[in-house]
Amino acid sequence: MSDSHKDFDPTDAKIADLFAGLEPPADLRRRLMALTPEKRRPIWWGWPLACAAAVLVVTCLLFVPRDASVSAAQTHLSAFLQSDFELTVTGEPLARLRTWLDTQNVPSGADLPAHLVGIQPEGCRVVTWRGRRAALICFPTASGELVHVVMFAKGTFPELPTSPQLSANRAWNMASWSDANADFLVFSKVDIENLRRFLG
Amino acid sequence: MAEVPPFERIVEAHYENLYRFAFSLSQNQNDASDLVQQTFSIYARKGHQLREPEKIKSWLFTTLRREYLATARRANRFVDEPVDDTKASELTEDRISNLDIDSVLAALGSLPLEYREPLTLYYLKEHSYREIADILDVPIGTVMSRLSRAKAKLRALLEDV
Structure with a gap:
């Protein structure tokens, strides 16, 4: 059993036991064993291709x-x-998080969007990108998704607009802008329209 | 690099829990069996491309879930279910000892999919929060908050049975 199950209580244990007793139909195993897996085919050009790719990557890293x-x-x-990161300060109101962030010499969100200021945050921590330290505050939403607000020192990204500009990549819906005190990068799985509302 | 185990050993190691997960998703024995068979059929075709044996378990659960979602979407089985914040409650010892798998499956079946999925994976006891997050393709924080709400809702439903 993994560490994630340390908080099992008697109800959890009973439900897990009942699940463990749920047996598949008798013929399922036989049907599965009858499947024939495909074998891996050796690729004669695999090594030359891998070497060429490695040379290309090294060249890019060196010269681009x-x-x-x-x-x-x-x-x-x-x-x-996306990783299994931890928050340094949790379970505290926003004002406390901002006090702690001040002690870390990172922006503390003096001008967070008004809608976010009204939400009890999950917590905060310091993150770094290419040696630049930034504040991360995570806010929960009703759908269970989080809104992650990353705040860099003003001027880190001179090209940022002064009002939130929304965009998306494969994993996240995002917003970015700059105000008088900080540069903001926001990430969330909530849809773009909801994200716009959070930042309104 | 560790050796990928033979197909039969992978079936043996995972088919029962895959079936339990499939049953919880589909709420139907035949559909659950078909989902498991479809999952291993895909593994039989593509499994040789997996180089890391430790990722096979997550790959199988992710594939099964994807197959279920595709099937359910085609059958238009999704319903927008309202999600409220049920307060956590404790079941009495009597109630816990009298629980049976049918009432648990029925209660699970009435939960929205976003709660049913992490809860079932959690009760299979072989996935960490990180692995559940990977299978469901959501951040680990989302898994934890959904699990907390899902447990509260499941208990409330089991109290009423």
């Missing part, structure tokens, strides 16, 4: 300038937010 744009930061943070 690194993109310092908003989209590069969004790509990095998209992957981070």
Whole structure:
């Protein structure tokens, strides 16, 4: 049993036991064993192709300038937010989180969108991107999805507009803008229209 | 790199829990069996492309779920179910000991899919929160909040049975 089940109580244990007793039909195993798996075919050109790809990647890493744009930061943070990350401060009201973020010398969200200010946040932490430290505050939504607000120091992304600009990648709906105190990058799984409402 | 186990051993290791997950999704023994068979048929065709044995379990559950969603979408089985915030309640010892699989499956079946999926995977006891998040393609925080609400709703339903 994994660590994720440490909080099992008697009801959970009973339900899990009942599930474990749910037996598949007798003939299912036989039907599955009758399937014939395809074998992996050796690819004669596999190694030369892999070597050529490796040379190309190394060349790109060495000679192509690194993109310092908003989209590069969004790509990095998209992957981070998909990971099993932890929040440093949780269960505290927004005012407390902002006090803590101030002590970390990162933007504390003085001008967060009014709609978000009214929500009890899940928590916050400091994140870094290419050596730049930023604040991350996560807000829950009624649908169970989170709205992640990342705040960099003002001027980190000079190209940002002054009002939220919405966009999307494969994993996230996003918004980005800059105000007098900070540069904002926002990520969420809520749909674009709902995200717009959160930022309104 | 670890060796990928033979097909028969993979079937043996996972088909029962895949069936339980499929039953919870489809609420039907025949559909559940078909989903498991379809999942292993896909694995038989494409499984040789998987290089990391430790990802096989998640791949199988993800594939089964995708097949279920595709089938349900074609059959137009999805209904927008209202989601309210039920308060968590504790079942009495008597109620817990009298629970049976039929009442649990019936209560699960009346939950929206977004609750039923993580709850079933959780009760199979072999997936971490991280693995459940990967299978359902949602962040781990979403899994935890859905699980918390789903448990409360399931208990409320089981109290009423």
